[in-house]
Amino acid sequence: MLRMQNLNKVYRTHMIETHALRGFEIHVKQGEFVTVTGPSGSGKTSFLNIAGLLEEFTDGEYILDGVNVRGMDDNARSRLRNEKLGFIFQGFNLIPDLSLFDNVDVPLRYRGYNSAERRERIEDALAKVGLASRMKHYPAELSGGQQQRVAIARALAGSPKLLLADEPTGNLDTQMARGVMELLEDINAQGTTILMVTHDPELALRSQRNVHIIDGQVSDLVHKGPTLASSPAKAGSNTATA
Amino acid sequence: MFQYYFLLGLRSLRRNPALTALMVLTLAIGVAASISTLTILHVMSGNPLPHKNDRMFVPLVDNGSLSGYTPGNESGDKQLSYRDAVNFQNSKIGERRSVMYGVGGAIEPARKDIGAFSSQGLAAYRDFFPMFETPFLYGQPWSAADDAAGTDVIVLSRKLAEKLYGDSNPVGQRITLMGFQFQITGVLDKWDPVPRIHRIIGSGAFGSEDSYFIPFTSAIRHQTAHNGSMSCSGNREPGFQGTLDSECTWMQFWFEMASDGQRAELQNYLDSYAQEQRKLGRLKRAAPNRLFSIDEWLVHLRVVGNDNKLSAWLAFGFLALCLVNTIGLLLAKFSVRASEVGIRRALGASRSDIFRQFFIETTVIGLAGGVLGLLLSFGALALIGMQSKQLTVAAHMDWVMLAMTFVLSVAAAILAGLLPTWRACQVTPAIQLKSQ
Numbered sequence: 310m311l312r313m314q315n316l317n318k319v320y321r322t323h324m325i326e327t328h329a330l331r332g333f334e335i336h337v338k339q340g341e342f343v344t345v346t347g348p349s350g351s352g353k354t355s356f357l358n359i360a361g362l363l364e365e366f367t368d369g370e371y372i373l374d375g376v377n378v379r380g381m382d383d384n385a386r387s388r389l390r391n392e393k394l395g396f397i398f399q400g401f402n403l404i405p406d407l408s409l410f411d412n413v414d415v416p417l418r419y420r421g422y423n424s425a426e427r428r429e430r431i432e433d434a435l436a437k438v439g440l441a442s443r444m445k446h447y448p449a450e451l452s453g454g455q456q457q458r459v460a461i462a463r464a465l466a467g468s469p470k471l472l473l474a475d476e477p478t479g480n481l482d483t484q485m486a487r488g489v490m491e492l493l494e495d496i497n498a499q500g501t502t503i504l505m506v507t508h509d510p511e512l513a514l515r516s517q518r519n520v521h522i523i524d525g526q527v528s529d530l531v532h533k534g535p536t537l538a539s540s541p542a543k544a545g546s547n548t549a550t551a
Numbered sequence: 552m553f554q555y556y557f558l559l560g561l562r563s564l565r566r567n568p569a570l571t572a573l574m575v576l577t578l579a580i581g582v583a584a585s586i587s588t589l590t591i592l593h594v595m596s597g598n599p600l601p602h603k604n605d606r607m608f609v610p611l612v613d614n615g616s617l618s619g620y621t622p623g624n625e626s627g628d629k630q631l632s633y634r635d636a637v638n639f640q641n642s643k644i645g646e647r648r649s650v651m652y653g654v655g656g657a658i659e660p661a662r663k664d665i666g667a668f669s670s671q672g673l674a675a676y677r678d679f680f681p682m683f684e685t686p687f688l689y690g691q692p693w694s695a696a697d698d699a700a701g702t703d704v705i706v707l708s709r710k711l712a713e714k715l716y717g718d719s720n721p722v723g724q725r726i727t728l729m730g731f732q733f734q735i736t737g738v739l740d741k742w743d744p745v746p747r748i749h750r751i752i753g754s755g756a757f758g759s760e761d762s763y764f765i766p767f768t769s770a771i772r773h774q775t776a777h778n779g780s781m782s783c784s785g786n787r788e789p790g791f792q793g794t795l796d797s798e799c800t801w802m803q804f805w806f807e808m809a810s811d812g813q814r815a816e817l818q819n820y821l822d823s824y825a826q827e828q829r830k831l832g833r834l835k836r837a838a839p840n841r842l843f844s845i846d847e848w849l850v851h852l853r854v855v856g857n858d859n860k861l862s863a864w865l866a867f868g869f870l871a872l873c874l875v876n877t878i879g880l881l882l883a884k885f886s887v888r889a890s891e892v893g894i895r896r897a898l899g900a901s902r903s904d905i906f907r908q909f910f911i912e913t914t915v916i917g918l919a920g921g922v923l924g925l926l927l928s929f930g931a932l933a934l935i936g937m938q939s940k941q942l943t944v945a946a947h948m949d950w951v952m953l954a955m956t957f958v959l960s961v962a963a964a965i966l967a968g969l970l971p972t973w974r975a976c977q978v979t980p981a982i983q984l985k986s987q
Contacts, residue, residue: 354981390898391900420899
């Protein structure tokens with residue numbers, strides 16, 4: 310589903326070069342639920358942004374669902390992002406002056422679906438997260454947990470192959486966080502690959518595989534889930550593979 | 552997607568009403584200032600017969616004396632002598648032609664309840680009516696035979712006909728003008744060309760309409776004095792005949808050629824005529840003989856004054872200032888939308904999608920500014936119209952200027968929105984999404 314090989318990301322200013330990712334290697338298979346942990350500044354977010362085609366990398370290879378993204382122009386990257394990826398953020402990132410229906414509608418508009426298909430997908434997605442009855446409501450009228458469910462519905466509406474979640478429970482209390490996590494597990498059980506950045510070790514333990522990043526390199530792998538294949542990576546290696 | 556972006560644009564107007572109102576108002580004021588002055592210019596410089604521009608011409612020959620003449624200097628004279636005008640009339644050149652001069656005289660109504668009053672009119676040939684496409688409410692122009700014989704016949708303006716005869720058709724009746732009985736052959740319908748190209752010299756491009764039209768030959772036969780300006784560079788014998796025999800210029804002339812592209816033919820005629828008159832010892836100066844199309848005539852007579860042009864430039868300068876303000880307001884409006892841009896980018900919008908969305912949003916602002924600008928323009932034109940009679944005639948918006956208001960407003964909004972829209976497209980989604 311996702312493969313990065315010898316990938317580097319360097320942020321440059323006129324004075325300083327910062328290596329966010331160095332020789333980064335990871336391979337995530339279709340249907341996996343992978344958590345990414347690591348201390349602040351380790352490169353988790355850079356990795357997720359590059360994986361989500363929100364940032365370009367300096368060099369290396371990145372293959373997303375069989376497509377080499379190197380050198381793609383903005384239109385092609387945007388189309389790929391729209392078709393293959395779903396995003397869930399810590400801050401929910403709903404558009405406040407759009408109703409839940411219209412928020413979920415946003416990625417479908419860019420996909421070019423017709424009105425009937427968009428409506429069906431929006432209603433299905435909101436029904437999946439238990440908010441079908443509130444589609445006319447606005448984000449401010451919902452709790453944090455409900456807003457995150459809308460964000461999940463929005464991410465799911467386009468049937469993405471890979472769901473990227475950046476600390477999706479970070480702004481939620483324990484009970485709400487558990488609910489969101491269960492929802493993500495259900496989604497994964499239905500075949501969607503999930504890559505989730507988290508600071509919460511408990512959530513990391515619930516995933517099938519945990520990738521630990523330090524100083525822009527994969528430093529540790531924990532394989533637990535049944536979907537993982539053999540060839541466990543060695544501790545200290547900068548390669549995460551399944 | 553256009554409909555989606557348009558609806559987002561409308562929704563965005565409500566997002567920050569105070570900022571939106573300020574932006575729309577700024578744009579509307581700038582547009583109203585520009586459009587109102589532009590309307591004045593447009594009407595003043597308008598050509599009421601644009602389809603005849605390349606086949607209707609005013610001829611001018613320089614019949615001034617040699618005293619004080621410097622070869623190469625252009626004559627300031629804009630009219631013709633009686634002799635040149637009559638020669639042109641008899642030339643058979645072109646499809647239509649008419650000499651004309653303003654006349655004034657007392658009208659004595661048959662009705663006892665209306666006393667005698669003076670009124671201005673025009674002496675011309677019957678060709679005048681089809682040449683200037685005057686609409687007839689009743690009857691028709693007088694005949695060519697009337698022109699030849701100098702018959703006392705008359706065409707009334709609708710206003711004068713209604714004043715004297717109410718709603719009834721007066722064709723065939725007689726009216727006393729300057730002490731002579733004229734038979735009415737026709738009544739014009741409302742005819743108000745702006746500018747009045749046939750009367751720029753005399754009653755002015757925006758002056759009041761003529762109340763009646765009589766044959767030129769009849770006016771000459773009755774020795775009807777002209778009502779307008781006259782320029783004499785030589786001696787003149789006393790009396791009306793003296794004026795006719797003099798080189799004084801007081802008549803205007805229009806040729807209408809059968810088709811476009813016959814200007815050269817007319818110019819050849821004019822040059823041959825002038826050469827012949829020089830041989831006869833009449834025309835003394837070796838000055839060029841000039842022809843003016845309608846547009847050229849309007850420019851030559853400076854129908855649009857420099858002060859009008861200056862006003863327009865100032866108004867556009869004001870619009871530029873308004874645009875700068877609008878750019879600032881749009882930058883403020885769009886900068887708070889950076890997070891939305893980040894979200895949309897993450898969900899699959901390309902930079903060009905974002906550009907289209909914000910471009911259409913600025914167009915919506917431009918349309919709103921256009922609607923308000925149009926209302927303000929009407930108000931501004933009403934105020935301008937109060938300043939003088941000439942401006943009252945010119946301060947009217949037509950469909951062209953109405954459309955122009957929206958085009959200018961939308962163009963101004965798009966221009967103002969280019970920088971803010973470009974900046975919105977440069978938003979780095981990763982940074983915006985993390986900072987939420």
